[in-house]
Amino acid sequence: MKVNVKHWHAIAYWRWDTGNDEEADADGEGDVCGICRVSYEGCCPSCKMPGDDCPLIWGECSHVFHMHCLYKWINTAASKQQCPMDRRPWVTAERAV
């Protein structure tokens, strides 16, 4: 017997590729942004649409945030342009993967 697939109406969800898959899958909830505590796949407090409208930003220090959250932080005087997690100067990584 041969099975020919004519059409597959499938369903999937997307995740940000943050590089730490295994851990994310383990607790089922995924990682959250260190600033707003909303999951990466959600959106930052000032956005309404997740995904491409509210992207992530990767730091050289391996920390990942919602881009809008991080910019807001960097723009405050208190930030001194540091990563909020480790206080090292924030440098945006070219691309994690």
Next chain:
Amino acid sequence: MATPAFKNQMASKFTDAFNRLNRGEQGISGLITWSQAWTTVNEYLKPRDIKDSLYRRRKRNKADFDGARAAFAIIVRCRQLALVLEAFLDEIRKNFHLIEYEINEYMVRYERDENVELIRMLVSRLLDWYKAWAPPPELGPGVAADYTLAFQTRLFSALPPSFTCGFKSLCAWCLSPEEFPPSDSLSALTPNMGVVWRDFEALGLIDRYESVIASVGYERIEKQVVEVCEGNWAKPMMEELRNWMTAKVVPWMLQIYARGASSTEEARSMLQGVGSRFDFHINKTLCDLRTREIFDIIIDFPDSMGALQDLKECLQRVDQRGALVKTLRKANAKRLLHPGADTKLILSQYVATIKCLRIIDPPGVLLFKVADPIRRYLRDRPDTIRCIVASLVGDEDSGDSLLDDNEPIQPLQQSETEDYSDPMWEPEPIDAGPEFRTNKPSDVISTLVSIYDSKDLFVKELQALLAQRLLAIPEAEIYKVERERRNIEILKIRFGETALQVCEVMLRDMTDSRRMDGYLYRKWKSTMHPIVISKHFWPVLESSDLIMPGQFQSMQESYSKEFSLLKPDKKLRWLPHLGTVTIELVLQDRKLEVEVPPLEAAAIELFSQKDTWVVDDLLASLGNVDRASVVKALATWVNMGVLKEAEENVFVLLEVAEEIDENAVVASSAPLPAAGQAMAPIQTSQQQQAEKMRVYWKFIEGMLKNLGGLPIDRIQAMLKFVENYDQSIEQLGAFMEVARRENMVVCRDGVWRLNT
């Protein structure tokens, strides 16, 4: 022993009496004439049988009385009239048996024939007696009055109970002669029914039987109302009834109650009291009738507008609001709020009730009282929210929507505190209960949503329903997404922009996936057309450990790769058990094209690698799926004649179709339709709720273990310390109730303990 003084007294009394009778005539000649006069008078007055023709003639003869006149003058002069009267009344008593005999004669005939004519004849006969026995009017009104009183007293006690019935039907005949069998003598009377009433009046029957006469009127009204109005709800009947009243009943009333009125003005004022009593009775009867029918009237709405108008008008005169509420509540409890009624039906009846009672009673007191049990019942039904939401979204398969298309869409109104600075403020109606909330005439949806305490539940259910519908939309009908979008736009007006933000994301996921899919299809002709969703914005979808085998897996992988090329930051995670697959099976002797759920497709894919499978091996190859659904999937193929259960738990592929063995089909486990995914993939909000609470069970368990029994509010207070705890005390209560049913906890006097 007579003392001299006593003797003297007696002597003077005798002399007085003698002088009075003798009137100072010579000797005793005065006494003799008096004695003659006495005899004449008594003879004259003596009541006799009127069948005696001589007596009748003498009575009518004027000259005869002239003869007696002198005798009467003597009696009057001697102040003996009272004695004469006494003797006369005594004679009446003695002779009344004559009348009684006749009454009996008539009544026996009446009881046999039930002919009202006999009653009328009896009445006129009685009048003849009455007239024949009457003392001459010259004796003054006092005598006449005494005579009438004595005659009527005798008469009333002589009339048997059956006379009352006969009298009643005679009255009824006067009111509506057309309802009685025609009779010549009665018809002759018809133009002059006043005569009958005059006879009644003369005999004092009207006063005596006033209540009977009134009841004739009332009964006629009741009959008319039921005949004309029962089940006739289209137009208001009040006007028609009033016209009927004027045409039929008023002339009859005029004869009875306005007898002797000299002008229409006088007649009107005489009729006023009884007229308003009758009018009230019309109102009351109609009101009672409509109250009895109210449930069906509501079902018929809006074709029953007329009945509602009537009821409104009647209720203003008749205080039947309590009865109406009671009847409707009872009817609802009996006919609506039971497990046999569909939730949708209950909802639409509730909506109709709202509309109807608002017409009857704009302030909404009646509605509040009636609606309360319905709302309580609906709150307990698990699928109420689903039903309301479905009607909000406007399911095209369900013909009539709860919503009125003309109704303007407006934001949900929250129950607000009263605004006392409002110049149009009015106090609550007097019969409003303490819990009555001023129910501003809001739209139906607001009222339905207010069955529940918060609208969050609705939004959640709405989201679940939307998800289900969106995922079910096949490629070919992609335009349906646009309709969902339109629905959501409408709902946004009601629930507010922010509440439905999530739905917005869901819709955008749909369009984004389509766009991306189109792009990838042009590039790479994939047969796979996935919908990529933003997980956090969709309702919780069931997870599954299904692993798609063979070509399916490679298709998934290559699609994922393409996707990652397009969106380098993102990765796909498949929900392999959701969606549908259209596959073509090429067997040795036949081709089969079917649309099946992924699990079925995965199972048959495995059979393309190997012809015979044991269920346990299949399970292992498909990942950790539950056994029942795999067996079900296999059964689907068995039904289509592709597989066969060779022995227990061993399935074989049929490359060549077998003659369908009747017994085999029967034996094969549970034949289910191919696309029969019995469980919706999306959990209802209730399940989600329970899922959420389960996280906190550990905390509750620890708490109860360490502290012993706790009341619910203490548990809630302590859970508040837990991060992200957002459940209300009611939700906690519901969860504890579930836990109690599962025998994990016990509750005594409001204190919860672990079940040990």
